[in-house]
Amino acid sequence: MTDHNNIRLPEGSIEKETTTLNLGPTHPATHGVFQNILELDGERVIRTESTVGYIHRAFEKIAERRPYYQITTLTDRLNYCSSPINNMGWHLTCEKLLHVKTPKRVDYLRVIIMELSRISDHLICNSIVGVDTGAYTGFLYVMQYREMIYEIYEEVCGSRLTTNMGRIGGFERNFTNVAFQKLEKFLIEYPKVLREFENLFTRNRIFIERTQGVGGISAERALSYGFTGPNLRATGVDYDVRVHSPYSSYEDLDFIIPVGTTGDNYDRYQVRNAEMWESLKIIEQAYRKVQEFKGAEAEVFHADVPAYYLPEKEDVYTKMEALIYHFKIVMGETDIPAGEVYNSVEGGNGELGFYLISDGGRSPYRLHFRRPCFVYYQAYPELIHGSMLSDAIVTLSSLNLIAGEMDA
Amino acid sequence: MSLTNEIIKTGLLEKFGDLLTEWGEPYGMLSFTAPGDQNLKVMNFLSEEFRFDFLTDLTAVHYPNRKGEELAVVYHLHNLVDNIRVRFRIYVPVEKPDVYTATGVFASANWMERETFDFYGVNFVGHPDLKRILNVDEMDYFPLRKEFPLEDQTRIDKDDDMFGR
Numbered sequence: 284m285t286d287h288n289n290i291r292l293p294e295g296s297i298e299k300e301t302t303t304l305n306l307g308p309t310h311p312a313t314h315g316v317f318q319n320i321l322e323l324d325g326e327r328v329i330r331t332e333s334t335v336g337y338i339h340r341a342f343e344k345i346a347e348r349r350p351y352y353q354i355t356t357l358t359d360r361l362n363y364c365s366s367p368i369n370n371m372g373w374h375l376t377c378e379k380l381l382h383v384k385t386p387k388r389v390d391y392l393r394v395i396i397m398e399l400s401r402i403s404d405h406l407i408c409n410s411i412v413g414v415d416t417g418a419y420t421g422f423l424y425v426m427q428y429r430e431m432i433y434e435i436y437e438e439v440c441g442s443r444l445t446t447n448m449g450r451i452g453g454f455e456r457n458f459t460n461v462a463f464q465k466l467e468k469f470l471i472e473y474p475k476v477l478r479e480f481e482n483l484f485t486r487n488r489i490f491i492e493r494t495q496g497v498g499g500i501s502a503e504r505a506l507s508y509g510f511t512g513p514n515l516r517a518t519g520v521d522y523d524v525r526v527h528s529p530y531s532s533y534e535d536l537d538f539i540i541p542v543g544t545t546g547d548n549y550d551r552y553q554v555r556n557a558e559m560w561e562s563l564k565i566i567e568q569a570y571r572k573v574q575e576f577k578g579a580e581a582e583v584f585h586a587d588v589p590a591y592y593l594p595e596k597e598d599v600y601t602k603m604e605a606l607i608y609h610f611k612i613v614m615g616e617t618d619i620p621a622g623e624v625y626n627s628v629e630g631g632n633g634e635l636g637f638y639l640i641s642d643g644g645r646s647p648y649r650l651h652f653r654r655p656c657f658v659y660y661q662a663y664p665e666l667i668h669g670s671m672l673s674d675a676i677v678t679l680s681s682l683n684l685i686a687g688e689m690d691a
Numbered sequence: 692m693s694l695t696n697e698i699i700k701t702g703l704l705e706k707f708g709d710l711l712t713e714w715g716e717p718y719g720m721l722s723f724t725a726p727g728d729q730n731l732k733v734m735n736f737l738s739e740e741f742r743f744d745f746l747t748d749l750t751a752v753h754y755p756n757r758k759g760e761e762l763a764v765v766y767h768l769h770n771l772v773d774n775i776r777v778r779f780r781i782y783v784p785v786e787k788p789d790v791y792t793a794t795g796v797f798a799s800a801n802w803m804e805r806e807t808f809d810f811y812g813v814n815f816v817g818h819p820d821l822k823r824i825l826n827v828d829e830m831d832y833f834p835l836r837k838e839f840p841l842e843d844q845t846r847i848d849k850d851d852d853m854f855g856r
Contacts, residue, residue: 336825343810344834346843506745508769509799520771527774623776624718625767636748638767646786651750653767661802687708690825 453585
């Protein structure tokens with residue numbers, strides 16, 4: 284016989300007590316180095332204190348000593364789920380400072396790469412939300428197709444995760460036929476996968492009940508908190524840098540901005556999902572435009588700006604001019620105009636801005652990265668206030684927080 | 692009629708007059724400098740008159756050679772309706788870097804100001820929780836100031852003014 288009386292505690296003894304729980308910094312469910320000190324009342328979160336900075340690497344300070352072409356490697360390590368977008372964003376910022384106009388073919392090739400990285404970024408985020416709600420299958424399944432994207436990167440620039448892709452003015456080499464073949468294969472195979480991924484989640488009852496109405500935010504609060512990207516669009520604000528201030532010839536391409544209504548986890552999932560379809564549309568259009576170039580134009584892969592574009596290594600060994608420019612760029616003898624420029628691109632999780640002040644020296648006087656997830660992560664305590672601990676985990680992953688980007 | 696830099700500039704000049712200086716439009720973005728204690732007034736005016744309701748970025752820059760106004764705090768505001776951006780900066784002396792906090796206007800200013808404090812030591816007056824964010828709490832200096840060059844100062848084998856900032 285069990286005595287059940289002992290669960291009847293005296294009144295006012297435990298109800299008022301709260302539990303403090305350390306979530307992170309290295310908890311497997313946080314998918315990155317995030318620490319949250321949660322104060323729990325039963326299983327409900329009543330207070331959150333977020334600590335960031337565990338992988339701070341002082342990129343802004345390092346950038347003040349590096350020549351412009353060496354800063355690309357730093358941007359790789361911001362949002363490492365979509366490093367090519369960061370690389371292109373940095374190149375576009377330099378090109379804006381230097382008044383370099385890139386040829387159309389370069390723009391379209393960049394668009395293809397950037398949209399591929401957007402797909403890989405959203406794919407990881409959405410499938411991680413799936414993992415946190417208990418569906419590991421989707422995550423493992425789509426990993427294969429992220430692998431296909433990485434193989435395209437590999438074919439274009441030689442590396443996979445931290446790509447260091449492209450140069451100021453264009454790409455380091457032309458896309459090979461293999462790269463285009465891999466892209467075609469991806470365009471044929473990926474829609475089926477995405478549809479199957481949708482079938483697994485979009486109308487899955489468990490998934491809907493875990494995500495709908497959880498971690499919601501109003502459009503006003505989201506704007507006040509500086510939300511951008513899919514998280515802002517999930518609240519119903521159709522702000523997209525690609526449309527509002529087009530760069531890299533996005534204005535030539537036809538796509539829509541998917542928006543949500545309530546800004547909760549399910550809407551964020553839906554917006555990311557819809558954006559992947561839009562990205563596919565964009566890639567197809569851009570690829571068609573790339574194929575339309577004939578003759579010499581079809582070989583163009585960088586702007587004709589020898590003073591800033593790091594020449595091919597083969598030319599450096601065989602041509603006098605290339606050797607001179609190579610020397611000048613590497614030794615920091617290039618004329619960089621003094622100026623102040625802010626340029627932003629639509630990154631995987633929002634507006635990735637580069638605020639660059641040049642004083643004419645070989646390296647920036649000041650470079651500040653506007654990292655989208657650093658800005659919107661401060662809304663996390665408000666998003667999870669009063670929700671269950673398990674919902675806090677899902678909200679954390681559906682915000683698409685990347686520790687590398689947050690801590691710069 | 693859509694909003695242009697000219698209209699914003701005229702509106703600001705009517706309201707603030709000579710207080711605002713260093714007007715410019717580098718790369719198409721309207722930029723100006725406001726007095727150190729006017730940042731909130733400028734922000735509120737831009738928000739009420741021209742719907743600059745989105746704080747894109749807040750950061751600081753250190754100019755050791757500008758005596759008495761070594762630290763610049765730079766604000767990037769965005770009007771999402773007319774899709775136009777504006778940038779303004781305020782200068783404060785490095786000995787007494789007091790700036791009014793923008794957390795009352797934008798919730799997003801909270802961490803951006805903490806980051807700026809962390810790296811430059813700008814003291815945001817009225818900030819609810821001004822403490823270090825990316826660096827360790829025990830740090831007692833402000834690493835992005837220019838007096839901390841990245842190059843090891845004890846090296847004598849390199850002689851290049853352009854390298855060691």
